[in-house]
Amino acid sequence: MAVTKYTEEHEWVRVEGDVATVGITQYAQEQLGDVVFVEVPAVGRKVAKGEACAVVESVKAASDIYAPVAGEIVEGNAALADSPGDVNAEPTGKGWFFKLKLADKAEVDGLMDEAAYEAFVKSLG
Amino acid sequence: MVQSLDRSQGRAGGVAASAASNHGTFTGNRALQIEEPLIFEMGQPGRCGVDLPEPPKVKDRLNGLRRAGTIGLPGLSEPQVVQHYTRLSQKNYAIDMGVYPLGSCTMKHNPRINEKVARLAGIGDLHPLQPVSTVQGALELIDRLAHWLKTLTGMPAVAMSPAAGAHGEMCGMMAIAAALEAKGERAKRKVVLAPESAHGTNPATAAALGFTVKPIPANDRGRVDLAALKAALGPDVAAIMLTNPNTCGLFESEIVEISKAVHDAGAYFYCDGANFNAIVGRVRPGDLGIDCMHINLHKTFSTPHGGGGPGAGPVVLSAALAPYAPYPWIVKDGDKWRVAEDGAKVDGTPLGRLKAFHGQMGMFTRALAYIMSHGADGLKQVAEDAVLSANYVMAALKDVMSPAFEGPCMHEALFDDSFLKDTGVSTLDFAKAMIDEGYHPMTMYFPLVVHGAMLIEPTESQAKEDLDQFIGALRSLTERAKTGTAAEEFKAAPRFSPRRRLDETLAARKPILRWRPSNHPPGSDPMKQAAE
Numbered sequence: 203m204a205v206t207k208y209t210e211e212h213e214w215v216r217v218e219g220d221v222a223t224v225g226i227t228q229y230a231q232e233q234l235g236d237v238v239f240v241e242v243p244a245v246g247r248k249v250a251k252g253e254a255c256a257v258v259e260s261v262k263a264a265s266d267i268y269a270p271v272a273g274e275i276v277e278g279n280a281a282l283a284d285s286p287g288d289v290n291a292e293p294t295g296k297g298w299f300f301k302l303k304l305a306d307k308a309e310v311d312g313l314m315d316e317a318a319y320e321a322f323v324k325s326l327g
Numbered sequence: 328m329v330q331s332l333d334r335s336q337g338r339a340g341g342v343a344a345s346a347a348s349n350h351g352t353f354t355g356n357r358a359l360q361i362e363e364p365l366i367f368e369m370g371q372p373g374r375c376g377v378d379l380p381e382p383p384k385v386k387d388r389l390n391g392l393r394r395a396g397t398i399g400l401p402g403l404s405e406p407q408v409v410q411h412y413t414r415l416s417q418k419n420y421a422i423d424m425g426v427y428p429l430g431s432c433t434m435k436h437n438p439r440i441n442e443k444v445a446r447l448a449g450i451g452d453l454h455p456l457q458p459v460s461t462v463q464g465a466l467e468l469i470d471r472l473a474h475w476l477k478t479l480t481g482m483p484a485v486a487m488s489p490a491a492g493a494h495g496e497m498c499g500m501m502a503i504a505a506a507l508e509a510k511g512e513r514a515k516r517k518v519v520l521a522p523e524s525a526h527g528t529n530p531a532t533a534a535a536l537g538f539t540v541k542p543i544p545a546n547d548r549g550r551v552d553l554a555a556l557k558a559a560l561g562p563d564v565a566a567i568m569l570t571n572p573n574t575c576g577l578f579e580s581e582i583v584e585i586s587k588a589v590h591d592a593g594a595y596f597y598c599d600g601a602n603f604n605a606i607v608g609r610v611r612p613g614d615l616g617i618d619c620m621h622i623n624l625h626k627t628f629s630t631p632h633g634g635g636g637p638g639a640g641p642v643v644l645s646a647a648l649a650p651y652a653p654y655p656w657i658v659k660d661g662d663k664w665r666v667a668e669d670g671a672k673v674d675g676t677p678l679g680r681l682k683a684f685h686g687q688m689g690m691f692t693r694a695l696a697y698i699m700s701h702g703a704d705g706l707k708q709v710a711e712d713a714v715l716s717a718n719y720v721m722a723a724l725k726d727v728m729s730p731a732f733e734g735p736c737m738h739e740a741l742f743d744d745s746f747l748k749d750t751g752v753s754t755l756d757f758a759k760a761m762i763d764e765g766y767h768p769m770t771m772y773f774p775l776v777v778h779g780a781m782l783i784e785p786t787e788s789q790a791k792e793d794l795d796q797f798i799g800a801l802r803s804l805t806e807r808a809k810t811g812t813a814a815e816e817f818k819a820a821p822r823f824s825p826r827r828r829l830d831e832t833l834a835a836r837k838p839i840l841r842w843r844p845s846n847h848p849p850g851s852d853p854m855k856q857a858a859e
Contacts, residue, residue: 236831238836261832
């Protein structure tokens with residue numbers, strides 16, 4: 203059973219077993235506008251929680267994507283190189299950024315659930 | 328921003344073919360606004376603007392490698408070439424044509440006296456490889472400018488050679504890294520702090536030098552959050568990079584305390600001087616406790632820039648950082664000037680060279696002319712008028728647009744997009760509609776800390792009646808947007824420009840980086856085929 207959690211950096215984390223898939227939320231893609239470039243981390247890279255490990259560039263701005271939890275990158279979404287628009291079209295589907303093997307499954311528990319994230323977005327006005 | 332041909336309206340079908348759908352004229356021209364093809368799409372093969380004598384018959388030494396075919400250059404008469412480039416130049420928007428309110432870029436008037444001085448034969452005809460004995464005046468000019476930059480900033484030293492703002496940042500941060508190295512602290516001080524509103528070059532410079540960047544949040548007044556800064560300072564911090572006035576157009580009112588906290592933590596204070604034009608003659612950054620700062624001569628001191636002239640980014644340095652200034656150093660021995668490039672002959676351990684030759688000589692000349700022609704009182708008035716103009720714009724628009732922060736600003740007026748809420752009009756649409764009104768848009772979506780930001784920097788160059796018309800245009804656009812029924816009209820803007828809304832997303836995703844003749848599709852090499 204997959205569990206989806208959220209961060210204050212507007213990333214979603216879907217956990218299946220000990221692998222987490224990471225992407226940006228609908229709110230984030232709306233704020234960014236048309237995404238024109240995505241750089242995903244290399245497989246095998248070990249990332250700490252909060253470490254900048256991917257880049258998303260839109261017509262408005264370039265932003266870092268932070269590892270929401272610690273782990274080792276097991277896959278980057280190679281398709282985004284040719285179709286960065288997937289991030290706008292399906293931010294929580296085809297537009298995922300990378301998958302990582304969790305270093306500590308308990309870290310996920312500290313993230314927001316959907317209701318908490320929705321409240322957080324609302325608080326931003 | 329990358330832009331590309333808009334092929335839906337453009338010239339894919341040839342100039343005439345695209346014309347009818349474009350503007351409803353046979354030629355595609357719109358009055359005297361000419362639909363200009365690329366030079367490679369013009370002319371006839373074999374036509375030539377000059378009458379050259381036949382080459383003498385000599386045996387070539389090319390051993391059979393002589394090119395037989397043409398190389399695909401367009402054949403044009405001299406009037407065709409002159410008309411083409413003149414028409415292209417008329418498509419450009421320039422500070423010489425009107426208000427250029429691009430915030431953070433400081434597009435101020437380039438006084439013509441600067442140009443006159445830069446064209447004096449003894450300056451304009453200099454060559455960087457001339458013997459030093461023949462360029463004594465030029466070296467003195469560099470030293471004189473250095474003197475005034477040090478005086479205006481209240482700093483003891485300056486490195487003149489950096490070629491632009493970001494280059495100056497690199498120079499200053501390299502000096503900080505060298506100073507840390509000398510103290511044996513380079514390995515443990517790896518973090519550079521930068522406010523969230525920083526120019527993108529700040530974190531980029533720090534990262535390029537191997538530092539880790541930690542962002543510092545702003546408070547609700549648009550200034551650095553001092554408590555957050557103090558919490559982030561520690562034995563691992565190398566420096567803070569801070570712009571003052573900041574990119575929100577606000578003076579960092581707690582800068583003295585910031586500087587004290589940074590120094591107490593053993594770190595250095597890099598000040599980004601991009602907005603020095605707002606305080607020149609009024610505030611000496613050295614008095615605020617900074618360690619180094621670059622000065623964009625092309626902003627504060629009016630030398631031409633923006634898709635045209637080169638920049639120049641001299642860096643003023645504190646006594647602690649001065650020994651690391653890069654070569655060349657202009658030194659006076661007795662009554663002779665020389666260019667010092669030998670570590671044994673200067674007092675310090677310089678970084679080496681960051682640039683060929685001596686820096687941007689043409690910019691030095693213009694900047695010095697600007698300083699000398701204004702004088703101390705004039706420079707002070709430059710800052711005062713720039714701040715007054717920005718506050719005039721802010722005050723005249725604040726009842727209809729939404730200022731990002733309360734209170735007066737410095738040299739630029741920053742608005743967010745909350746006044747466009749529920750109108751269906753975005754910051755981008757608003758900016759495009761300004762083009763139809765005959766105005767270059769302001770900076771938009773920067774700084775990132777402000778939602779839908781619109782950053783207006785009028786500079787001291789514009790007369791009141793010109794600012795009044797600019798304000799009137801923005802008020803009119805705002806009123807139209809707020810009717811709530813104008814979204815489509817705004818989305819269609821600009822309507823009167825040579826090109827309509829460009830597809831920036833497509834241009835960024837699939838840029839067309841070179842033109843190819845229609846009979847040479849991608850992958851083929853016309854040069855090679857011509858030679859065959």
